[in-house]
Amino acid sequence: MDVYVLSQIVNGLIFGLIYGLIALGLTIIFGIMRVVNFAHGEFLMLGGYALYLFTVTLGLHPLIGLPLSMASVAAFGVLTERVLLRPIYTTRIERPEEYAIILTFGLSLFLQNGALATAGAYEYTPNSFWSGSVPVIGDLWLSGDRLFAAAMAVVLILATLLVMYRTWLGRALMATAQSRVGATVSGINAIGMNMTAVALAGLLAGAAGALLSPIFLVYPDVGVVPVVKAFVILVLGGMGSIPGAVIAALILGLVESLGSVYISLAYKDVYSFLVLIAVLLIRPYGLFGQKERRA
Template identity: 50%
Template sequence: MSLVAILEQALNGLIVSSFYALAALGLAIIFGVLRVVNFAHGELYMLGGYAYFLAVASMGLPPVVGIVVAAAALAAMGALVEWLLIRPVYDGRADRPEEYSIMITFALSILLLNLANSLFGPWPRRPEPLFRGGVEIGELIVSGDRLAAAGVAVVLIAVLLAALRYTWAGRAVRAVSQNREAAAIFGISVTRVGMLAFATGAALAGLAGALMGPVFNVVPPMGVIPVIKAYVIVVLGGLGSIPGAIMGAIILGQVESFATILIPDPSRALAYKDAYGLVLLVGILLLRPQGLFGTKERRA
C-alpha cells in the first residue's frame, strides 16, 4: 500500500471522526449531567439536517447562516423536550426514573421519525453544501463539502471545550456532572443546568445532521446509523466523558477507514464497515469494561 493511499485513508478517518465526535459529545453531555440515555438523539440529528435544508432551500439563507439556524432550532427544541419530558426523571415526579427515561425518549424517537415521514416524505433531499469542488493536498484530492463540514465540526468542538472549561455555565455543567448534590449545595441551579445540558446536546446533534446533510442526503431515517456509532463512541470512551467521546470518535473513524482495505472487494468492504465499530467495542469492553476514560464505580 502506497504512502499516498495510507494518508488518504487517515484523512478520511479524521474527517468522519469529526462528525462522529460532534454527535457523540451531545450524548456524553446529556448523560453526564442528567444520567439519561437519549434514544431520540438520532432523530434530533435528523431534524438538524431538515432544519438546515429548510433554512437554505426554502428561506434562501447562506449555508453558514443555515448552520446557525439549525443549531438554534435544535437547542430550543432540546430545552422544550427537557422541560416537558425529561425533568420528571430527576425532580421526583417519576416513580421509576430509569425506566421512564428509556420509555419517554424511545417514544419521542418514534414520534419524531413518523412526523418527519409525514411532513417531508421518504424522498432524499440534498441541501446546498458549505463549499463546492475539491481541495488538493499534495497528491490527495478531498471533496470540498466534506472538508468544509469537517473543518466547521472541529471548530465547534474546540468552542465547546473552551466553553466547558472557561465559562461559568460550562463549569456549572461540569460540577453537576461530577456531583449533583454538592453542586446544588454551592448554589448551582441543577434544573437550569439540566435544561442547558439537554439543549446543548440537542444542538450538537442538530449541527452534526446539518453538516452531514449536504455530504449525503437528508431523509427521515438518516440518524439511525450515526446515533448507533455515537452510542458506541460514548461507551468506548467512558459514559459521560468528554475526552473519551473525542478519543473514541478518532479511534472509530480510523478503524473504519483502515479496516475497509483488509477486504480486496470494495463493495464487500464497505458493507462490513458498520460492523467494525461493534467488534472494537466488544474488544475494549472485554479489556476495560468502564471504557477508555471511565472510572470504576464502587458498590456497597
C-alpha cells in the same frame, strides 16, 4: 502510501470528528441528566431538515443557515427537556431511568414518522457550504463540503471543550454531573443545568446533521446509523467522559476506514463493535471512565 489508503485515513478522521459532535452531545446529556437520549439521531435529522428549510426553502446563505439550524435543534432540545424530561426531576416518579428510555425511544419513533408524514420518504439536498473539490495532500482531492464539515467540527469540539473546562458554566455542568445534590447545596441550579446540557447537545447534533446533509442528503432515518456509532463511542470512551468521547470518536472513524481498506468494506459497521468488545474486556469502564475510591 497510496492515495486510496490516504484518502481513507482522511475520510476516517473526518467521520471521527462528526461522530465526535454527536457523541459529545450524548455524553453531556448522559453525564448531567443520567438520560440516554435515544432520540439523539433524530436531533441530527432535524438539523439536516432545518438546513434545507433555511437554505433552499428560505434561500438563505448556508453559512447563515448553519447557526440557525443549530439553534433550532437546540430550541427543540430545550422544549423536549422542559415538557418531557423535567418531570423525572421535579416529581417523584418511580424508575426515572426506564421512564427516560421509553420516552426518548418514543420521541425517536415519533420524529422519524413525523418526518415521513410531513416531508415524505424523499431525500432532500440542502445547499452546499463549499461546492467543488480541493487538493489536500498530493493527488488527494476532497470535496469542499467534507473539508468544511471537518473544520467546523474541530471548531465546535474545541469550543465545547473550552466551555466545559475553562468556564464557570462548564464547572457547574461537571459539578452537577458528579453529584446532583452536591451541586444544589453548592448553589448550582441543577434543573437549569439539565436545560443547558440539552441545549448544548442540540447545538452539536444540529451542527452534525447540517454539516452532513449536503454530502449524504436528508431523509427520515438519516440519524439511525450515526447515533448507533455514537452509542459505541459513549461506552468506548467511558460513559460521561468528555475527552473520552472525542478520542473514541476519532479512533472509531479510523478503525472503520482502515478496516474497510485492509479487511472488507462490507463489514464497515462491524469493526467498531469489535473494538468495543476488546476495550470492554480489558477496560470495562471504557478508555477514560474513572474507577472511584469507595470511602
